Amino acid sequence: xxxxxxxxxxxxxxxxxxxxxxxxxxxxxxxxxxxxxxxxxxxxxxxxxxxxxxxxxxxxxxxxxxxxxxxxxxxxxxxxxxxxxxxxxxxxxxxxxxxxxxxxxxxxxxxxxxxxxxxxxxxxxxxxxxxxxxxxxxxxxxxxxxxxxxxxxxxxxxxxxxxxxxxxxxxxxxxxxxxxxxxxxxxxxxxxxxxxxxxxxxxxxxxxxxxxxxxxxxxxxxxxxxxxxxxxxxxxxxxxxxxxxxxxxxxxxxxxxxxxxxxxxxxxxxxxxxxxxxxxxxxxxxxxxxxxxxxxxxxxxxxxxxxxxxxxxxxxxxxxxxxxxxxxxxxxxxxxxxxxxxxxxxxxxxxxxxxxxxxxxxxxxxxxxxxxxxxxxxxxxxxxxxxxxxxxxxxxxxxxxxxxxxxxxxxxxxxxxxxxxxxxxxxxxxxxxxxxxxxxxxxxxxxxxxxxxxxxxxxxxxxxxxxxxxxxxxxxxxxxxxxxxxxxxxxxxxxxxxxxxxxxxxxxxxxxxxxxxxxxxxxxxxxxxxxxxxxxxxxxxxxxxxxxxxxxxxxxx
Ligand code: GLC
Numbered sequence: 001x002x003x004x005x006x007x008x009x010x011x012x013x014x015x016x017x018x019x020x021x022x023x024x025x026x027x028x029x030x031x032x033x034x035x036x037x038x039x040x041x042x043x044x045x046x047x048x049x050x051x052x053x054x055x056x057x058x059x060x061x062x063x064x065x066x067x068x069x070x071x072x073x074x075x076x077x078x079x080x081x082x083x084x085x086x087x088x089x090x091x092x093x094x095x096x097x098x099x100x101x102x103x104x105x106x107x108x109x110x111x112x113x114x115x116x117x118x119x120x121x122x123x124x125x126x127x128x129x130x131x132x133x134x135x136x137x138x139x140x141x142x143x144x145x146x147x148x149x150x151x152x153x154x155x156x157x158x159x160x161x162x163x164x165x166x167x168x169x170x171x172x173x174x175x176x177x178x179x180x181x182x183x184x185x186x187x188x189x190x191x192x193x194x195x196x197x198x199x200x201x202x203x204x205x206x207x208x209x210x211x212x213x214x215x216x217x218x219x220x221x222x223x224x225x226x227x228x229x230x231x232x233x234x235x236x237x238x239x240x241x242x243x244x245x246x247x248x249x250x251x252x253x254x255x256x257x258x259x260x261x262x263x264x265x266x267x268x269x270x271x272x273x274x275x276x277x278x279x280x281x282x283x284x285x286x287x288x289x290x291x292x293x294x295x296x297x298x299x300x301x302x303x304x305x306x307x308x309x310x311x312x313x314x315x316x317x318x319x320x321x322x323x324x325x326x327x328x329x330x331x332x333x334x335x336x337x338x339x340x341x342x343x344x345x346x347x348x349x350x351x352x353x354x355x356x357x358x359x360x361x362x363x364x365x366x367x368x369x370x371x372x373x374x375x376x377x378x379x380x381x382x383x384x385x386x387x388x389x390x391x392x393x394x395x396x397x398x399x400x401x402x403x404x405x406x407x408x409x410x411x412x413x414x415x416x417x418x419x420x421x422x423x424x425x426x427x428x429x430x431x432x433x434x435x436x437x438x439x440x441x442x443x444x445x446x447x448x449x450x451x452x453x454x455x456x457x458x459x460x461x462x463x464x465x466x467x468x469x470x471x472x473x474x475x476x477x478x479x480x481x482x483x484x485x486x487x488x489x490x491x492x493x494x495x496x497x498x499x500x501x502x503x504x505x506x507x508x509x510x511x512x513x514x515x516x517x518x519x520x521x522x523x524x525x526x527x528x529x530x531x532x533x534x535x536x537x538x539x540x541x542x543x544x545x546x547x548x549x550x551x552x553x554x555x556x557x
Contacts, residue, residue, distance in 0.1 A: 091490045092525060095518045098494065099141060102515040103150070104130050106184045107193050110150040111157045113138040113519070115181070116496065116511035126198065127511055129181035132158060132212040133268055137463050137519035139219055143226040144526045144533050151223045152232060158182070158216060159241045161197045168201040173208075176244030178216050180209035180270070205272065207265035210282050213245035214289035221292040222536040233296045242293045243306050249286060250309045258316035259283050259377075268389060269453045274432070274440040277378045280390030283321060284373070288397035290314050291539050321373065321399055324351070327384065328371030328407060332362065335382070352380050359384055361430055365418070370411030371404065375428070386411075386419065386429040392464035395471055398541040409472050412465075421502035423457045423488060424481040425465055431455030431501075446509055450500050457503030459485055459495070460516040463523035470531045471538050482524055494518050 102113040112130030121127070139151045161182060166173035179197040186193055200208040220242070224233045232238060249260055260283060264276040267285075275281070290310050297303040297310075327335075336358060338349040362384045372391050376383035391408050394400040400408060412419055419426050431449035432440050441447045447454040462478075462485055469478035489495075496514035497507040527533045 089486060089525070091486055092522065094490055095494075095522050098513060098518045099138060099515065099522065102138070102513075102518075104184055105193075106153075106157065106195065109153050111153045111184070112150070112182075113515045115515055117513040117515065118511045121511055125204075126181060126183075126202070129183040129198070130154075131181040132178060132209065133180075133215050134460075134516045136215050136219055137460060137516050137523050140222060140463070140533075140537060141519045141522045141526070143222060143536060144523065144530075148223060148227045148229075151219065155216065155220055155223060155232065155238070157195070159237055161195070162213075162241055162244065164197065166199045166201070168199075168206060173199055174248045176213060176241075176246070176248040178209070178212035178245065180207075180212055203270065205265055205270070207270050208263065209270070210260070210262050210266040211268065211285050213248070214282075214285040217242055217245060217289040217292050217296075218285070218537070221296060224296065225536040234298065238296075239298055239303060242297060243302060246290070246293055246306060246310065250306070250313060257378075258313055258320050260286050269427070271444060271447060271453060272440070272442050273428075273444075273447060273453050274383065275376065277376045277381065277383075280325060280373050280375050280387050281393070282390075283317070283325070284390040284393035284397060284399055287314065287317055287321070287399045288393055288539065290317070291397060291542075318399060321394075322401060322404065324377050325373040326371060326404060327366070327374050329366050329368055331371070332358075332366050351377060351382075353382050354380065357382070365415060365429075367411060367414035369407070370414050371407035372411050373400070373404075373408075386426075388419070388425050388427055388458075388461050389464060392461070392468045395468040396464070396538045398539050402541060405468070405472050409469070409474050409477065413477060417502070420481055420484065421457065421500075421504070422484060423498045423503035424459065424485055425457060425461035426503065427453055427456055427458045427461065427497075429455060448508075451508050452497055452499075455501075456507055457498040457500075458517075459489055459497075460514075460520035463520040463527070466524035466527050467534055467537055470527060470534050475528060475531075478524065478528055482521075482528065485521060485524075489517065489521060494521075 098117070099113065102117050103110045104112045104114055112135050114128050115131050115134050116127040118127065135154060139154065142148065142150050158178060161179050162176065166177055177199050179199050180203055182195050182197040184193055184195055200206055203209075220233055220238060224230060255261065257278065259278040262276060262279055262282050264272045264274065266275070267279065267281045269275055269279075269281070290313060294307060294310050294314070297307050299307065335349075335353060336355050338353060338355050340349060340352055340354055342349055342352070357380075365386075372386055373394050374382055375385040375387050375390075391400075395405045395408060398405075415429075418429055431437075431451075431454045433449045437443075437447075437449060437454070441454065444454075446452050449455060462481060465481055466475075466478040469475050492506050493512040494514055494517045495506045495512055496510040496517060498510070499505045499507045
């Protein structure tokens with residue numbers, strides 16, 4: 001515990017935890033727009049103050065009072081339509097209906113939503129399952145609508161699945177592993193429900209979902225924050241679940257970096273896409289899950305050790321990420337001029353990156369103002385691709401400093417055509433083509449250029465962008481993106497993804513009625529309407545976790 005204080009992270013008692021830890025942040029956010037006034041302003045200039053005008057159409061005046069966690073349950077209609085005097089977009093009601101159609105029940109209780117409700121598709125594959133990562137936007141939508149029960153049921157059900165013995169062939173998986181997805185099997189004759197779960201042993205390519213456990217922890221905090229119900233997170237089962245997930249990541253090994261070493265296909269991008277190594281998506285989720293767990297773990301005998309490890313890792317991880325993954329114009333120029341083959345502690349080019357390996361596109365892509373966390377960093381390898389999810393989570397978790405968060409938003413604005421185009425939002429930029437595509441994807445026909453994970457546009461990412469926009473005080477960017485989505489999503493029956501450099505075409509193999517496209521839209525709408533929802537998915541910067549200043553050199557180790 002003392003260590004916690006010394007390292008500069010807020011110390012939480014075993015009883016109070018989350019609400020105390022973050023509430024003050026949220027109230028500050030709501031009191032006044034969190035704008036960086038030193039920065040030049042963008043088209044988003046008007047930001048939160050304008051947002052408030054937008055909101056007076058309905059809810060701003062009373063949004064302190066309307067945000068009553070857990071107080072809206074029982075409605076079949078979106079809470080917003082009941083609350084506001086203005087008519088919500090017609091898509092909202094349609095989306096709620098579609099979202100409710102995707103509900104999955106286990107012994108009469110809703111426990112999740114299926115990935116896609118697409119009867120027209122010939123191949124169901126595993127789209128009829130409840131995916132952990134896919135359920136997150138559904139869960140947030142239900143929480144925001146005052147319906148926390150399904151989220152609680154989901155958290156408990158997946159926790160139970162974590163307890164299963166997991167094997168792939170003769171190999172036993174780590175105890176803490178969470179499933180990628182599960183399916184409820186109904187037996188109409190015997191009237192029984194059973195569950196099958198996939199921890200990677202059935203998944204295409206046998207990929208392990210490293211992100212599932214992180215999302216589970218993040219969702220547990222969102223549930224707790226939204227309902228004010230600390231009792232779930234405090235149960236011995238949930239405490240153990242968190243510890244097990246983190247034990248998988250915090251154990252000592254041969255690592256020389258605090259980032260988490262992963263196989264390809266370990267996250268939302270669950271096919272070979274050259275993200276093996278230290279992918280930004282996982283590093284950002286790892287950071288966020290560590291911070292969420294820190295706010296929920298009890299300081300009892302078992303929790304204490306875990307907390308100490310978390311605190312140490314957070315410091316090392318934020319230092320590493322903010323320094324070595326961060327790329328802006330200046331940094332790019334520095335790398336371009338790097339010397340190679342430097343030995344010893346004085347090396348500037350620590351990972352021995354050869355400047356010739358910088359791809360041409362990045363010189364055009366990098367705006368004078370703006371920056372982002374690149375895709376991957378390891379010895380002699382920098383993957384300069386932009387990945388949307390990791391950068392948004394970096395903002396939400398405050399892995400990005402306030403300056404870096406602003407720079408990411410600047411980049412999105414400056415490269416709007418490339419990253420948003422006609423349909424928000426590119427999962428990755430740019431696409432890999434030709435020979436490189438053959439080598440990197442193994443000739444994957446689903447991941448051809450500007451399709452699916454290879455530069456495809458995924459509507460689900462809209463909620464992450466919106467949350468990041470609100471957090472950085474730039475809601476206009478989100479509004480623009482939502483406007484774009486509203487021209488197509490319903491008409492196109494909520495596709496999973498779009499193809500093309502501008503995202504104009506419904507994806508080649510995209511499912512229709514993809515649940516997270518539907519839920520992502522709803523969450524984006526609700527957050528923009530009532531920014532206080534942001535608190536459940538965002539963590540304020542820890543003022544004392546600034547490794548670059550005021551700290552002894554031990555922080556660098
Ligand atoms: C695809 C996506 C994955 C998603 C799953 C279910 O496999 O790549 O991210 O979780 O479909 O929608």
